[in-house]
Amino acid sequence: MESKFGDYLLSVDHISLSFGGVKALKDISFGIREKEVFAIIGPNGAGKTSMLNVINGFYHPQEGEITYKGVHRKQMKSHDAAVHGIARTFQNVALFKGMSTLDNIMTGRIIHMKRNLFWQAIYLGPARKEEMANREYVEDIIDFLEIQAIRRTPVGRLPYGLQKRVELGRALAMEPDLLLLDEPMAGMNIEEKQDMCRFVLDVNDQYGTTIALIEHDMSVVMDISDKVVVLDYGEKLAEGTPDEIRGNQTVIDAYLGVTTAN
Amino acid sequence: MLYREAGQFKTTYIRDQELFPVKQDRWGIFVIIGFSFIIVPLIANDYWLQAILIPFLIYSLSALGLNLLTGYAGQLSLGTGGFMAVGAYACYKLVTVFPETNVIILILISGLFSAGIGLIFGIPSLRIKGFYLAVATLAAQFFFEWLFGRVQWFYNYNNSGAIEVPVRNFFDIAVTGPTATTQARYMVVLCIVTVLALVAVNLVRGRIGRAWMAIRDMDIAAELIGIRPFPTKLIAFAISSYYAGVAGALFVFTYLGSAEVEVFDINMSFEILFMVIIGGLGSISGAFLGAAFIVLIPILITNLPLILGIPINSATVEHFNFMILGALIVLFLIFEPHGLAKIWSIVREKLRAWPFPY
Numbered sequence: 001m002e003s004k005f006g007d008y009l010l011s012v013d014h015i016s017l018s019f020g021g022v023k024a025l026k027d028i029s030f031g032i033r034e035k036e037v038f039a040i041i042g043p044n045g046a047g048k049t050s051m052l053n054v055i056n057g058f059y060h061p062q063e064g065e066i067t068y069k070g071v072h073r074k075q076m077k078s079h080d081a082a083v084h085g086i087a088r089t090f091q092n093v094a095l096f097k098g099m100s101t102l103d104n105i106m107t108g109r110i111i112h113m114k115r116n117l118f119w120q121a122i123y124l125g126p127a128r129k130e131e132m133a134n135r136e137y138v139e140d141i142i143d144f145l146e147i148q149a150i151r152r153t154p155v156g157r158l159p160y161g162l163q164k165r166v167e168l169g170r171a172l173a174m175e176p177d178l179l180l181l182d183e184p185m186a187g188m189n190i191e192e193k194q195d196m197c198r199f200v201l202d203v204n205d206q207y208g209t210t211i212a213l214i215e216h217d218m219s220v221v222m223d224i225s226d227k228v229v230v231l232d233y234g235e236k237l238a239e240g241t242p243d244e245i246r247g248n249q250t251v252i253d254a255y256l257g258v259t260t261a262n
Numbered sequence: 263m264l265y266r267e268a269g270q271f272k273t274t275y276i277r278d279q280e281l282f283p284v285k286q287d288r289w290g291i292f293v294i295i296g297f298s299f300i301i302v303p304l305i306a307n308d309y310w311l312q313a314i315l316i317p318f319l320i321y322s323l324s325a326l327g328l329n330l331l332t333g334y335a336g337q338l339s340l341g342t343g344g345f346m347a348v349g350a351y352a353c354y355k356l357v358t359v360f361p362e363t364n365v366i367i368l369i370l371i372s373g374l375f376s377a378g379i380g381l382i383f384g385i386p387s388l389r390i391k392g393f394y395l396a397v398a399t400l401a402a403q404f405f406f407e408w409l410f411g412r413v414q415w416f417y418n419y420n421n422s423g424a425i426e427v428p429v430r431n432f433f434d435i436a437v438t439g440p441t442a443t444t445q446a447r448y449m450v451v452l453c454i455v456t457v458l459a460l461v462a463v464n465l466v467r468g469r470i471g472r473a474w475m476a477i478r479d480m481d482i483a484a485e486l487i488g489i490r491p492f493p494t495k496l497i498a499f500a501i502s503s504y505y506a507g508v509a510g511a512l513f514v515f516t517y518l519g520s521a522e523v524e525v526f527d528i529n530m531s532f533e534i535l536f537m538v539i540i541g542g543l544g545s546i547s548g549a550f551l552g553a554a555f556i557v558l559i560p561i562l563i564t565n566l567p568l569i570l571g572i573p574i575n576s577a578t579v580e581h582f583n584f585m586i587l588g589a590l591i592v593l594f595l596i597f598e599p600h601g602l603a604k605i606w607s608i609v610r611e612k613l614r615a616w617p618f619p620y
Contacts, residue, residue, distance in 0.1 A: 058485075058486060078486050079488055081486070082487055082488030083488055087487070090483065094482065094483035095483070096475055096478075096483070096484075098544060099475055099479065106472060107476050110469055110472065110476075110489055113469040115468075120468045120469060123467070127464075127468055131279065131469075132275050132276060135275045136275065139275075174488065
């Protein structure tokens with residue numbers, strides 16, 4: 001089992017983050033191995049989303065160190081994070097509402113597009129060639145996520161479940177090494193959840209992408225993740241395999257409750 | 263029935279991402295361009311060219327520039343008049359300093375000056391958004407009105423305080439100044455507007471356009487997928503101001519012939535903004551539709567009583583002009599906030615499905 005995973009892709013050491021007097025994260029450390037599906041769980045306000053924001057450089061922690069691909073940093077910068085392969089989806093779908101599905105996913109390719117203003121203005125030639133190469137990549141993702149039919153639909157018109165899928169597509173278009181998913185299954189019905197689980201596992205499997213996800217549906221978390229870390233009030237309660245977490249008394253008291261029936 | 267795309271299959275992505283994937287659209291646009299290049303100069307009289315088509319095209323260009331900034335990149339600006347003034351005065355200085363150089367090249371270069379100025383006034387956009395940014399860009403408007411009105415160097419110490427366009431030739435044909443024919447001036451404007459419109463279309467369908475729209479729709483997500491907000495916004499400001507600058511230069515050189523800085527006052531900025539809003543934010547054709555609306559409706563209202571033979575004095579007509587235009591703008595914003603371009607796209611959808619409802 002352990003052999004599936006490589007070295008640590010990302011590790012955070014003693015991260016502390018506060019907003020004024022509010023301490024959002026207190027001395028958090030954990031590591032995510034390559035090709036792992038890593039889950040962050042915990043009650044509301046535990047600091048899960050803050051943790052993702054720290055990882056992709058949207059928040060800058062006051063203390064601690066982030067090691068990503070062997071490089072130590074005090075903090076990530078969001079552009080750096082994107083260029084070096086950290087992609088992200090959001091808790092409240094953050095798609096570009098005025099654009100079509102295709103354009104949204106194409107926007108994810110921006111860091112892979114290099115042609116300058118001059119060629120862009122002319123369009124014919126190199127810019128078009130680049131556009132087509134990226135279009136091909138994006139079409140693969142569209143096939144993969146089974147959203148061919150909504151290619152030209154403005155995303156604002158799509159139902160919620162599909163919007164989440166398009167957002168995943170946009171993140172995949174970046175060819176990430178580390179994919180951060182903030183509640184990918186929130187507000188979905190059982191079928192949509194199953195689809196999403198399948199996509200997450202397939203991404204992990206086919207593209208070899210490391211995945212860190214936040215999720216409240218415990219059956220999902222326990223089923224698909226290799227490793228789980230539990231946060232509560234900005235502190236780390238526990239870390240371990242799903243089975244270890246399920247049996248951990250502190251976690252049961254703080255979050256899971258008495259029965260973990262399903 | 264004529265507007266049907268059934269049977270038009272795309273077998274390559276290149277064909278699929280063409281500007282006008284529907285055959286009828288493609289022919290339509292060819293007809294319009296062909297008509298305006300060949301037929302219009304032959305049949306249109308001076309009144310049509312001078313009073314309607316030339317200002318329409320120039321306003322369209324300026325609205326197009328503002329639409330790139332406000333409609334696509336989501337940065338509200340009220341400095342358009344100021345940027346147009348920069349273009350106009352830069353062009354005037356260039357033409358008088360380099361009398362031998364081709365005036366069309368100078369017009370295109372003068373846009374670069376206002377692009378530079380636009381860059382500078384775009385810097386606050388890093389920190390401030392929406393209405394606050396609009397107020398910050400107002401600074402450009404007032405500053406340049408003051409500068410070009412007071413500093414005599416800009417109008418070559420003319421006693422009148424106005425810039426007067428000298429006669430300049432383009433291959434032996436006078437294209438600017440008093441001796442240039444309306445046809446020649448129309449062709450200059452038409453060529454420049456066509457090329458720049460094509461450039462705008464290309465920009466918005468590629469990487470840069472998507473980056474602009476991403477910043478407009480969700481700036482945080484845009485940042486996290488690797489778009490740098492600041493350069494992206496600055497490019498939008500620069501390109502938008504370039505369009506405004508060229509429009510300003512054309513406005514003086516091919517339309518007015520001589521001008522004081524007052525023509526580029528705050529009303530001009532508002533007028534261009536109205537064109538963008540009425541035409542449709544985030545749409546290239548919207549800029550043209552909006553300009554047509556604002557330029558043509560007053561002319562129509564002024565001439566309608568004459569055509570219909572209603573005896574009414576011209577001052578009253580002027581008042582009606584303001585009232586009707588104002589009412590139309592309000593009605594438009596109530597019934598179709600997304601502008602004329604949206605109306606056209608709805609009509610298109612209906613036509614595609616006709617005779618079925620959907």
